[in-house]
Amino acid sequence: MSSALIVPVNFKRLTAVKPRLHLFGHIHAQHGTTYSNGTTYSNGAIMSSDYTNLNTPNVIKL
Numbered sequence: 001m002s003s004a005l006i007v008p009v010n011f012k013r014l015t016a017v018k019p020r021l022h023l024f025g026h027i028h029a030q031h032g033t034t035y036s037n038g039t040t041y042s043n044g045a046i047m048s049s050d051y052t053n054l055n056t057p058n059v060i061k062l
Contacts, residue, residue: 014039021060031055 014022015037022041028049033042042058 028055031058033058033060 018037019039022039024041024043025045027043028045028047028051030043031045031048033040035041040060042060044058046055046057047053048055
């Protein structure tokens, strides 16, 4: 996943708030999780970019 795909205004706010989790979806090709500066980012888009396959669920241990 790339922070370049997070809307710049949202990214600026996220870096100020520093949440433990940031959950989102929609950019199908960027499905998955990543960890940066104390925040776990999880893109839970359930379909692949061409809507033919289901992505596996993201499992996050708290």
